[in-house]
Amino acid sequence: MADIFYAGMPDWLDALNQLANGQLEPIQVDWNAMPGSIKAILNKPILAAVATSGSKGDIGLGNVDNTSDANKPVSILQQAALDGKAAKGSKADAGLSNVDNTSDANKPVSILQQAALDGKAAKGSKADAGLSNVDNTSDANKPVSILQQAALNLKVNAASPSTTGTWSHSGGSLSLNSGAANWGSLGSASASSSYLAFIRGGTSAPAGYIGTDGGGVISGGSGTNLVLRATNYLQLGADSGAVLPITDATATFGSSGYRWTNSYFTVSPTITSDAREKDRFRVLTPTEIAAAADLARAIGVYRWKTAIMLKGDGAREHIGPTVQAAIQIMESYGLDPFKYGFICYDSWQGGTIEHAAIEATDDREMQAAWTETIPAGDRYAFRYDELNQFIAAGFEARQAAIEARLAALESAVP
Numbered sequence: 001m002a003d004i005f006y007a008g009m010p011d012w013l014d015a016l017n018q019l020a021n022g023q024l025e026p027i028q029v030d031w032n033a034m035p036g037s038i039k040a041i042l043n044k045p046i047l048a049a050v051a052t053s054g055s056k057g058d059i060g061l062g063n064v065d066n067t068s069d070a071n072k073p074v075s076i077l078q079q080a081a082l083d084g085k086a087a088k089g090s091k092a093d094a095g096l097s098n099v100d101n102t103s104d105a106n107k108p109v110s111i112l113q114q115a116a117l118d119g120k121a122a123k124g125s126k127a128d129a130g131l132s133n134v135d136n137t138s139d140a141n142k143p144v145s146i147l148q149q150a151a152l153n154l155k156v157n158a159a160s161p162s163t164t165g166t167w168s169h170s171g172g173s174l175s176l177n178s179g180a181a182n183w184g185s186l187g188s189a190s191a192s193s194s195y196l197a198f199i200r201g202g203t204s205a206p207a208g209y210i211g212t213d214g215g216g217v218i219s220g221g222s223g224t225n226l227v228l229r230a231t232n233y234l235q236l237g238a239d240s241g242a243v244l245p246i247t248d249a250t251a252t253f254g255s256s257g258y259r260w261t262n263s264y265f266t267v268s269p270t271i272t273s274d275a276r277e278k279d280r281f282r283v284l285t286p287t288e289i290a291a292a293a294d295l296a297r298a299i300g301v302y303r304w305k306t307a308i309m310l311k312g313d314g315a316r317e318h319i320g321p322t323v324q325a326a327i328q329i330m331e332s333y334g335l336d337p338f339k340y341g342f343i344c345y346d347s348w349q350g351g352t353i354e355h356a357a358i359e360a361t362d363d364r365e366m367q368a369a370w371t372e373t374i375p376a377g378d379r380y381a382f383r384y385d386e387l388n389q390f391i392a393a394g395f396e397a398r399q400a401a402i403e404a405r406l407a408a409l410e411s412a413v414p
Contacts, residue, residue: 256346256379271385284393291333292394295387298325323380326387342386347378 102108126132137143144152236243245251254260275281284292298321307315323343330337337343353372360366 255348256344256381257348257374257377284390284397286397287333287335288390289394289397291330291335292391293398294329294332295321295326296391296394298322298329320382320384321387323382326382327380340386340390342383342390344381344383345378346381348374348376350374350376 126134126136299319300321301317301319302322303315303317323345326343327337330340330343338345351374353374355370355372357369358364358367
């Protein structure tokens with residue numbers, strides 16, 4: 001460190017400067033003139049000793065040799081510990097006096113190993129391995145076994161299959177395809193009845209079936225619905241006949257909760273009106289005629305709300321009264337509206353329908369199984385043909401009354 005001096009330096013600071021430069025000769029310092037902080041430092045025992053002599057004994061290290069770690073000799077205790085150890089490399093010292101210094105590849109067969117080998121037969125005997133009945137044949141060249149042949153004899157010929165009894169298929173899709181211009185057919189030996197049944201898993205009752213009773217095709221179910229679906233058109237046809245219900249006058253086409261949006265016919269539907277099937281036939285009463293006249297006045301113009309949602313301003317206008325207005329008019333004349341067939345009301349309970357998954361095909365994506373929720377509801381409806389007949393009968397009665405009064409007036413004129 002270089003000397004540090006400046007003008008007016010106090011004598012105690014000059015003394016410290018001499019200490020910093022290794023000048024340890026006794027110096028005279030005015031102790032009273034030295035600051036208290038410097039006095040505290042110089043009063044430390046070690047610093048005080050170093051400041052006066054620089055001896056290692058002054059700092060409590062008189063027995064320590066000034067030797068680097070790399071050059072330190074072995075101490076007495078370290079040498080005593082080393083003297084108790086055996087020379088390096090003695091297998092006896094390692095507790096392995098009976099182990100021969102031989103590599104694994106050169107180790108001889110042990111006494112126990114030789115004893116085990118002496119009890120074995122010569123290598124290559126299949127009898128010794130317990131396989132005396134096994135033929136030395138590759139898998140590709142193995143013949144058909146007796147049991148395998150017996151099982152194959154029970155199988156149908158894949159080219160022209162023919163089988164009896166119950167045949168089942170589980171897992172994956174089952175496809176039955178016929179060649180071009182060929183029929184795919186399912187039949188039975190009975191000419192009177194043959195059915196293809198659709199059975200739910202875990203049951204034996206058919207959920208639906210398609211078949212023949214010997215003359216026509218039948219489809220139906222056991223307490224459930226038979227659902228036919230198509231992604232575009234579902235067509236039912238007969239070459240020269242008709243699509244008929246199973247029994248006469250018992251089935252309904254659609255329902256109040258499941259309506260068809262429209263229907264197309266070449267001619268008007270034919271409605272049965274056979275006198276032999278009708279009870280008493282009467283004319284309208286004066287009260288009914290008056291009610292019919294009011295029903296005619298209730299005819300108005302309207303648009304369907306569902307059509308407005310789909311078509312907006314393009315929704316078409318329709319003509320007719322509402323059932324609620326007709327009920328009110330009939331009741332105003334003391335007539336029970338639900339005694340007349342032209343007024344209808346239906347309600348249904350809510351429920352769910354489980355739809356099975358539909359697998360994908362070349363022209364249709366897979367549809368996962370889903371649950372259709374049907375909310376409870378009700379709906380009013382007209383049988384318009386009967387409503388119009390009721391109103392027309394009222395018009396005719398009123399027209400006849402007007403003509404009768406007119407004739408009476410004309411006859412009274414001279």
